[in-house]
């Protein structure tokens with residue numbers, strides 16, 4: 001039996017890097033496995049530790065080893081299926097841009113919530129700061145301060161002008177790092193800059209729509225120092241999976257300081273009297289955008305209640 005790690009998955013075919021060896025073997029999956037108890041569009045994700053058997057030049061994945069953690073999103077907003085972005089990761093990076101394309105804070109908050117749900121440390125990377133006017137730079141700094149105050153590590157960078165790259169690289173080196181974000185925010189460009197031996201395909205931003213074009217189509221791990229950078233396809237939205245409404249306030253890091261003091265211990269922080277989260281929003285201790293991010297996740301969940309069992 002040979003042990004390895006899945007560095008690329010296209011759904012049916014996998015590339016597995018063999019442990020303590022530099023060889024990479026194309027693999028297929030033996031039969032049908034139903035390893036995990038939720039419906040997933042990809043039963044084997046990038047980062048998976050597997051056992052393979054060799055037959056001819058090809059490998060067969062015969063076993064998936066237990067996962068340390070995972071980042072999962074609903075594949076589309078109303079989908080019954082979950083999509084595993086990556087597993088066994090040390091940091092979950094969300095790449096954010098104020099423009100070209102514009103990333104909504106709700107997207108960021110949902111990603112952060114999913115990382116918290118899975119006990120993975122998230123990092124916020126604000127890219128394309130070279131494009132910002134003075135006014136937009138102030139807006140960016142306000143956003144950055146807000147997330148730093150909550151307790152998230154943030155970086156402001158420009159891949160094009162090589163600003164902040166080495167500081168970020170130093171922070172994540174030798175770890176397994178997932179990069180996610182909307183299409184066109186510069187995930188692949190950032191990976192190419194960090195590891196100059198790579199030349200991953202990058203895209204242009206459509207000038208009419210100021211959006212990316214989904215240049216990266218499959219998640220793939222690339223070496224960086226002793227660790228890996230996981231490039232992923234750009235996503236539009238981020239739906240959480242596998243939660244109940246009462247869990248959600250725990251996924252918002254700063255909410256945990258207030259929720260124990262709400263009048264009702266089953267407070268959903270929406271309409272109840274004596275809610276300490278609502279009063280923290282009113283007094284400005286919790287940001288309004290974070291609170292609306294929280295409400296949007298709760299609302300999603302209510303809309304989907306009747307078919308919750310389908311995707312858990």
Ligand SMILES: Nc1nc2c(ncn2[C@@H]2O[C@H](COP(=O)(O)OP(=O)(O)OP(=O)(O)O)[C@@H](O)[C@H]2O)c(=O)[nH]1
Pocket residue numbers: 127128129130131157158159160161181182183184185186187188189190201202203204205212213214215216217232233234235
């Ligand atoms: N102005 C500016 N453009 C950048 C910067 N970083 C990346 N870009 C450009 O943004 C475009 C999209 O970059 P990609 O790296 O392909 O973006 P991506 O996030 O991998 O996109 P998908 O693979 O579609 O998810 C390219 O034209 C890059 O040159 C930056 O710091 N400043």
Ligand SMILES: [Mg+2]
Pocket residue numbers: 187188189201202215216231232233234
């Ligand atoms: Mg890409």
Ligand SMILES: [Zn+2]
Pocket residue numbers: 259262263267268269270272274275276277278
């Ligand atoms: Zn409350």
